[in-house]
Amino acid sequence: MGDDKFSGVDFNTERHFNRIVLKYGERIYRTVRGMVGTHEDADDIVQETFLKAYKNIDSYRGEADIGTWLTRIALNLTYSRSRRKKLFSDNPVEDYMEKISSDTVLPEVAAEEKERRMIVENALKTLPEKQRAVFVLRLYEEMKFSEIGALMGTTESASRANFHQAMTKLKKFVSDKKLK
Amino acid sequence: MTNHSLYKTKLNDFVMEELPKNEQEEIKAHLNECSECSESINLLKETLMIFSAPNFDMPQKSYFASLAPRVRERAEQKEKKVSLSFLFDNRWVGAFASLLLIVSSAFLLYNLNSEESEIIVQDEPDYYYSSIQSENYTISGLSATFSSDDWELLSAVIDEEIGEYLEIYQYDSDDDQIENLSENEWHDFYENFSKENIL
Structure with a gap:
């Protein structure tokens, strides 16, 4: 994390732009995909992230590394999208229990992994967006809480608290469902 | 707080x-x-095991290789759309x-249907300063564009042979002909425009 400052890189040259997209594309995709349910939504937000960065490179002041800046753009776009499309549920975890038990029966092939993924996706959907963002950044990107706090414009302790709240909810989710 | 309560929070x-x-060692003990x-x-370990791995597969390398060109294409498409969508997409x-x-x-109807409209700036005390606010105002076959309260920002195309104002348009500092008009000439312009040529 935070390995370069992206100073003096010109987005307007194709070579530099391609380099930035190649270097940070996977990271941005993984974060966004962890936040939204489908590849299509993630793809759209990832493209929009780089487009926005491309257009607003003048506002990038080099205070954070470029990856952090891009992730911040991506999260803001994700939040914005989620408010329009309701990607995140307002329902508490408990309300979701009945729904998940009535979901379509999975095919026999790779059933365990499919079930795990379905559970993860559906459980993560029940988290408020900030808790989910912290959870994704901590677990998928292995970011430190201090980095997450800086990225999200909060403090390290706030990020830590968000993560713990998320963990508590997910633990209860697992406990209630007796997931194995 | 007992050790148990304390450890529980950690x-x-x-x-x-x-x-x-x-x-770490204390809690382990x-x-x-x-x-x-x-328990x-x-x-918690079980929860982490379930949730720490992403619930999706990452796209193949080709997806990321094609990302930059697709973003560029998207930028170009957006640029094309901006001019057309400006009026239709933005509700405000x-x-x-x-x-x-x-x-x-x-305003147009009012001026066309009222007697005052025959003299566009008839009550204007400071001759070529007008309070008219309209856009693409057309009267008597002549087209005038008023984009400002100030007449000094307007200028005219004059057909000198027939002595009529063919078009009124915004003042252009590069237009020597208009720029060089004296105050008296502006006065004449105003008088002719409002009372003779337009009517």
Whole structure:
């Protein structure tokens, strides 16, 4: 994390732009995909992230590394999208229990992994967006809480608290469902 | 707070190995004695095991290789759309344009139907300074554009042979002919425009 400052890189040259997209594309995709349910939504937000960065490179002041800046753009776009499309549920975890038990029966092939993924996706959907963002950044990107706090414009302790709240909810989710 | 209560609040950090080494060891020892904390840790580990791996496959390398060109293409498409979508996609701009159209139409109708309209700036005390506010105002076959309250920002194309003003347009500092008009000439222009040529 935070390995370069992206100073003096010109987005307007194709070579530099391609380099930035190649270097940070996977990271941005993984974060966004962890936040939204489908590849299509993630793809759209990832493209929009780089487009926005491309257009607003003048506002990038080099205070954070470029990856952090891009992730911040991506999260803001994700939040914005989620408010329009309701990607995140307002329902508490408990309300979701009945729904998940009535979901379509999975095919026999790779059933365990499919079930795990379905559970993860559906459980993560029940988290408020900030808790989910912290959870994704901590677990998928292995970011430190201090980095997450800086990225999200909060403090390290706030990020830590968000993560713990998320963990508590997910633990209860697992406990209630007796997931194995 | 007992040690148990204290440790209980730190189990999340313990399972994430976020605690200082000595605290990690303390809690580890506590787990051997406390079944409640031990169960809680097992559940936390299970939760982490389920949730720490992403619930999706990453796209193939080709997806990321094609990302930059697709973003560029998207940028170009957006640029093309901007001019057309400006009026249609932005509800506020659309509303403002509609409002402007209504006001302009009302103003036009009012002026066409009232006697005062025959002399566009008839009551203007400071001759070529007008309070007219309209856009693309057309009267008697002549087209005039008023984009400002100030007549000094307007200029005219004059057909010298027939002595008529063919078009009024915004003042252009590059237009020597208009720029060089003296105050008296502007006065004449105003008088002719409002009382003779237009009517």
